[in-house]
């Protein structure tokens with residue numbers, strides 16, 4: 339059986355992108371860019387071992403790799419070539435037959451790119467995905483360059499492990515290669531190209547990161563969640579509805595501020611991410627939620643949504659009661675929800691209805707609310 343290892347080089351600083359943290363640790367649809375890359379590179383089931391080459395070991399990368407099997411972290415160097423070599427040397431105890439080396443900054447590598455490289459390695463020692471140049475090429479003086487013999491080279495690049503390690507050992511100190519296929523070529527290895535993929539671009543400049551965000555969002559799906567809640571009427575002088583206090587001749591009975599509308603909304607949002615219901619997270623038996631502001635529950639659901647890369651699209655809440663009359667407060671309720679949820683007011687609907695004096699709401703024994711939340715989530 340051919341043993342296949344892969345090295346994902348992620349020890350760069352991402353200077354051209356110019357963010358405060360290296361680009362491979364930027365969030366893209368709820369996950370770090372490097373997590374997308376690791377998942378994409380593991381889409382084939384053909385890889386036996388993965389090495390992630392990083393500048394330093396920290397909790398972020400340890401947490402990520404704890405989710406995968408047969409994966410290790412290795413410390414890289416101050417050039418890409420040194421990082422590749424560190425990865426190669428870390429495999430020397432139990433050398434694989436072939437090794438793929440991939441930029442962490444290319445999260446959109448496809449399964450077929452990986453499969454192609456591996457199958458090309460049956461008859462070749464060094465393979466890189468290449469794309470033809472489609473635009474006309476000119477020198478700064480306007481002289482035409484024949485583009486037929488030019489290619490744009492991508493990663494992953496695949497090699498016979500022994501040969502590429504030897505090639506790195508042969509590499510002269512004063513050469514800074516762009517990539518691993520260059521090292522192979524310099525060492526006299528025959529190289530071959532497989533078909534590149536325009537989507538497998540390297541996140542290099544801020545515009546690439548914007549493109550990556552757009553590409554990820556093509557995989558989004560829409561989820562709707564609904565929530566329903568009821569609170570009994572009690573003596574008092576105000577009720578809270580959608581985070582707005584309303585003076586009246588009664589109050590709502592509840593452990594928290596009993597804001598039945600915010601509870602329904604919280605459940606609706608939890609529903610979009612299948613995270614149980616409000617009672618699972620804020621049990622009424624827990625004294626810490628006594629008189630709590632229900633805004634807190636809603637903010638919790640929103641932060642869980644955000645953690646999963648979700649983006650709130652729309653909220654619709656219906657309050658069911660005879661009294662108080664909701665219409666005079668509708669605008670301030672929408673304003674309040676807009677502020678809590680950081681969502682434009684046009685995406686927030688607050689409605690009310692009576693039940694024609696029928697049932698518990700009709701007899702003014704309680705107030706009910708139902709809500710629908712619509713969100714976008716990454717696959």
Ligand code: CTP
Nearest residue numbers: 347348349350351352353354416417421442443
């Ligand atoms: N890389 C590495 N070690 C280095 C330099 C780069 O492992 N010393 C990795 C990067 O993390 C990246 C890949 O090599 O995944 C391709 O390099 P590049 O796009 O140049 O990334 P950076 O060097 O991080 O970016 P910049 O050149 O803009 O600083």
Ligand code: MG
Nearest residue numbers: 350351352418
């Ligand atoms: Mg670089």
